[in-house]
Amino acid sequence: MILTVANTKGGVGKTTLSVNIAAARALAGRDVWLLDGDRQATAQSAMTIRAQQVGNLFGLAYANYHDGSLLKAQLQLQAEKFDDVVIDVGGRDSTSLRAALLLSDAVLIPVQPRSFDVWALSDMTSLIAEVRKIREGLRCFAVLNFADPGASKDNIEAAAAIADFPELEYLPTPLGRRKAFATAASLGKSVLELHPKDAKAIKELNSLLKALF
Ligand SMILES: Nc1ncnc2c1ncn2[C@@H]1O[C@H](COP(=O)(O)OP(=O)(O)OP(=O)(O)O)[C@@H](O)[C@H]1O
Ligand SMILES: [Mg+2]
Secondary structure: OEEEEOOOOOOOOHHHHHHHHHHHHHHOOOOEEEEEEOOOOHHHHHHHHHHHHOOOOOOEEEEEOOOHHHHHHHHHHHHHHOOEEEEEEOOOOOHHHHHHHHHOOEEEEEEOOOHHHHHOHHHHHHHHHHHHOOOOOOEEEEEEOOEOOOOOHHHHHHHHHHHOOOOOEEOOOOOEOOHHHHHHHHOOOOHHHOOOOOHHHHHHHHHHHHHHO
């Protein structure tokens, strides 16, 4: 499966989720390619840090192509060699975002449960509608990241607002604001590998993976 983690809004947790998802899938025995489509190359930097500190994770390859045509060409050449491809893109409309969407099976859109973030989703849904004219069957999931604990008013309102976008499937598997997600991703890991363990973060990531794959 080719999964792009995207949102034209910046700082919503795309790179954090991409690294957590890719590393967790590799840990589960899949051959995974983590593709960094962002000029800032944060995902790739995290993987490089991991390689230097504790070594590469078996089954997790990575590369950075921020140019859309290069990303497209490399995906067409190499995606079939992997069980899963996870693509992280920058927080803006870009050639790499469009190339990734056109070749993906699914897109995961992390959303903060705050009004400005929900309003900004219409940019992403317009883009999705455009891409679907060419890439029929592209599945689009939205998930809350930085969710408040429990069933907060903001969580509930954001979930309801997401459900109003016909282009999106809301995944009821929110990820809380947890240091473990950030720490793990910055080390090129998923929360499944962190010590000490954060049981809540692990449960949330596993629920998201189950909903996605
Ligand atoms: N669930 C979370 N809990 C706590 N911190 C988080 C969580 N998700 C992301 N973060 C932190 O929030 C910040 C933004 O996350 P991240 O860099 O993944 O966002 P992004 O969408 O990739 O940003 P950009 O649009 O710049 O690429 C980072 O400092 C990251 O560590
Ligand atoms: Mg990022």
